[in-house]
Amino acid sequence: MVGGGGKRRPGGDGPQEQQGVRQERSKGFQNSFWLRCQLGGVRRCRTAAFSTPVPLSRNRRCEKAVAVKKGKCCEADVPSDLRKEVESHYRLSLPxxxxxxWTFCEGLAPEQPADSLSASLGLRLVGPYDILAGKHKMKKKSASLNFNLHWRFYYDPPEFQTIIIGDCKTEFHMGYFRDSPDELPVFVGTNEAKKNCIIVQNGDNVFAAVKLFLMKKLKEVTDKKKTSLLxxxxxxxTEAARELGFSLEQRTVKMKQRDKKVVTKTFHGAGLVVPVDKNDVGYRELPETDASLRRICRTIVEAPSDAERLKAFAPVQEMMTYVQFANDECDYGMGLELGMDLFCHGSHYFHKVAGQLLPLAYNLLKRNLFxxxxxxxxxxxxxxxxxxxAA
Known part of the structure; x- marks a missing residue:
């Protein structure tokens, strides 16, 4: 049985070293004035050495953390009522x-922030960004729409929330991936729905994901003018991300810590995380490997007749029986894995089975929104x- 993995926290600087850093920075900054750093409608303070509270203006000010490694951003200049509207439509919290x-893109193109990267990168901000742009107000009866299906591509699991789209030929898109609906995203993933179900991890924030996409684009471009623009x-x-304290790494420490809790990769490759206690209760492996399960699925899809297809379904029916036993013993991850693999395979022949396995697994895991x-x-x-x- 595969366990949930332990939580090992990376070591940090010692107390004496941290105190030395604070004292040194305090000496250098204690007499400095607040610097106005206008970037995407956000003002930041130069140092966190001040203890006197500073009033917030419309453009919120924040304090940069003393240690660069632990730099934290301030709150973006987006009205609270607009934030509530976004999160109420999706019933998900946004990081x-x-x-x-969004404010960064407003700085690039104040009139059309969602399209600020279209000409240069071929990217467009969508999904919950459409609400920030007010696009939903132009749609009649938008209140009745299910926003969790808005820009949900064919292979997107419930854990995935699209926020940026790219090449329509491959249906390239970026989105937040979260293990539970009541948690913040654990990384930003990309997928090309026209190709396959694979989700590629690209950093733990949207700045990192776009940066990685941009760097790849730079290697492909030969035109000097386009290169200069990129x-x-x-x-x-890069400057915005650093000022705000966002990592631009593809694999952050937080993401590596999550890897230790992944019980199985699944067909989409992003992995599943479910609670597993010290007795390994929470997940049990499927009796089939990924390779053998793919062969079973292929046999079902390519069956020459309904009779042959029904016969080929026998191994899946057997695994569903195992899932029932697993659920009785609180190993809910098994049903989630089988259902997700069948969903990711993509064939409509598996929709009914996935529709039985996945809602039950999510509800047992108290991930009801999923x-x-x-x-x-x-x-x-x-x-x-x-x-x-769309109109």
Whole structure:
């Protein structure tokens, strides 16, 4: 049985060393004035050495952390009522980098922030960004829309929330990936739905994901004018991320810590995290490897007749019986894995089985919103028309 993995926290600087850093920085900054760093509508303070509270203006000020490694951003200049509207439509909390990236794009193109990266990178901000842009107000009866199906591509599991789209030919898109609906995202992933179900991890914030995409684009571009434009955007994005304290690494410490809790990779490769106690209760392995399960699925899909297909379904039916036993013994992760693999395979032949396994698994794991999302997605799973706000 695969366990949940331990939580090993990376070591930090010693107390004496940290105190020395604080004292040194305090001497250098204690007589300095607040510096106004206008970037995407956000003002930041120069140091955290001041203990006197500073009043907030419309453009919120924040204090940069003393240690660069632990730099923390301030709150982005996005009205609280607009934040509540976004999160009420999706019933999911959005991380602060989501809002900071919006103000960053406002700095690039104040009139059309969502399209600020279209000409240079071929990227467009969508999904919850459509609400920040007010696009939902232009759609009649938008209140009745299921926003968790808005820009939900064919292979997107409930854990994935699209925020940026790219090449429509491959259906490239970026999105937040979270293990539970009541938690913040654990990373930003990318997928090309026209190709496969694979989710590639690209940092733990949207600045990192776009930076990695931009660096790849720079290697492909040969035109000097286009290269110059990309480098300019890269400089602005890198500076913004550093000022705000966002990592630009593809694999952060936080993401590596999550890897230790992943019980199985699944077909999409991003992995599943479920609670596993010290007695290894919470997950048990499927009796089939990923390779053998893929062969079983292929046999079912390619069966020459319904009779042959029904016969080929026998191993899946057997695994579903094992899942029932596992659920009785609180190993809910097994059903989640089997259901997710069948969903990721993509064939409509598995929609009914996935529709039985996944909602049950999510509800048992108390991830009820994910259960609702997968039920709605399977009921209207389309390779086209993923923009719910399209006219």
């Amino acid at each position: 602060e980098d989501f809002y900071h990236f 480098k300019t955007i890269d400089e602005k994005l 259960a609702e999302i997968i039920e709605a997605h399977l009921a209207d799973r389309s390779r086209e028309d993923v923009d719910q706000l």
